[in-house]
Amino acid sequence: MSNFSFFEYSYNPMKESAPEIEKRLTLLGFYKRSEHKRSSVALWTQGVCIILLRPTAKLQGHSRITGVGIISDSDKIAEQHNATPCHETDFLVLDLQPFRFYLIEEHSLDWIVQNNYDQVSSHANIITVGFEHFSGIEIDTDNVKIAKTFLDLGFTQDGTDSSTRLISPNKRFTVIIRHKENLGCHTVIIDTHDVFKTTANLIINDVPLMEFNDEPEDFKELTHKIKGYDCIAFGKYNSYSIENYIPRDTVNVNIIFRQRKQYIKVSEVSLDYYATRKQTDSIS
Numbered sequence: 001m002s003n004f005s006f007f008e009y010s011y012n013p014m015k016e017s018a019p020e021i022e023k024r025l026t027l028l029g030f031y032k033r034s035e036h037k038r039s040s041v042a043l044w045t046q047g048v049c050i051i052l053l054r055p056t057a058k059l060q061g062h063s064r065i066t067g068v069g070i071i072s073d074s075d076k077i078a079e080q081h082n083a084t085p086c087h088e089t090d091f092l093v094l095d096l097q098p099f100r101f102y103l104i105e106e107h108s109l110d111w112i113v114q115n116n117y118d119q120v121s122s123h124a125n126i127i128t129v130g131f132e133h134f135s136g137i138e139i140d141t142d143n144v145k146i147a148k149t150f151l152d153l154g155f156t157q158d159g160t161d162s163s164t165r166l167i168s169p170n171k172r173f174t175v176i177i178r179h180k181e182n183l184g185c186h187t188v189i190i191d192t193h194d195v196f197k198t199t200a201n202l203i204i205n206d207v208p209l210m211e212f213n214d215e216p217e218d219f220k221e222l223t224h225k226i227k228g229y230d231c232i233a234f235g236k237y238n239s240y241s242i243e244n245y246i247p248r249d250t251v252n253v254n255i256i257f258r259q260r261k262q263y264i265k266v267s268e269v270s271l272d273y274y275a276t277r278k279q280t281d282s283i284s
Helices: 020-025 074-078 111-114 145-150 197-202 218-230 266-281
Strands: 003-011 030-035 042-046 049-055 064-071 084-086 091-095 100-105 117-119 131-140 155-157 163-167 172-180 184-192 232-236 239-246 254-261
Touching: 003 030, 003 100, 003 155, 020 030, 020 049, 020 111, 042 232, 049 064, 049 131, 064 074, 064 184, 074 100, 117 232, 145 172, 172 254, 197 239, 218 232, 232 266
Parallel strands: 003 049, 064 100, 131 172, 184 254
Antiparallel strands: 003 064, 030 042, 030 117, 042 049, 084 091, 091 100, 131 184, 155 163, 163 172, 232 239, 239 254
16 A cells, blocks of 8 residues: 655755755744755654655756655555665655655655664654644646556546546545646645644744635634634535645745545645635736
8 A cells, every 4th residue: 555655845055055945944833853864865844744855956946845755565666667776865766857756665664764864853743733744735747657656656546627636545645736837746735733723823933824814604613713813714614624825935835734624635626716816816
């Protein structure tokens, strides 16, 4: 069984400094957990969200998400014949240029980290408020190999005329692939236990959020919080996703963070809503 593990976030140290990148991640609530013993690659975490931060002088353009880590069984990994060892991370990598798949055998992630990374922080990894786990990504690409690799690794597919939806075997992570402007990893979706407290923490850290100022529908006792914290709600009271949105200015990827109840799938409705909202706001 294959499931999502982490995002790779790359930056070019000739164009953006490490302290600058690290400050952005810190403002979002991440902290550096460990650093590779023989390279400058580091693992940043928040809750069970993991980011593999990789400096590379080969990166063109701004810092951004450039890959995913996938936990899979040895048979499925063996079928990826073009995957090669990556010495700066000590993971096996399938490089589809510019998108990379890190392939990790089940139960081996902890062993690799313990033996090849030095612990930097012993910060307690217990969620009170903040991001809990990555639950999806929107990728704008015409590279058909990306969707095929997810399928080869055991993700299932559905979708519409405008997109492809790929769902991990444990149903906790969704990939939506669109074919528009080839913008790469466009939007990340993150689940949180409390969208309102997470919103408050980000405001305190001066992280810019989208302004909604909408009159929410009736979500009973949650209605005043949705309005007061300027969030947006999709669904109904018995099945909802209450969300907030960080535009890509902070880390060059849009971030949707959400609190949900019996609202499992990442919905294109919310992705399209934010895209339309940004267009409207830019005109006004």
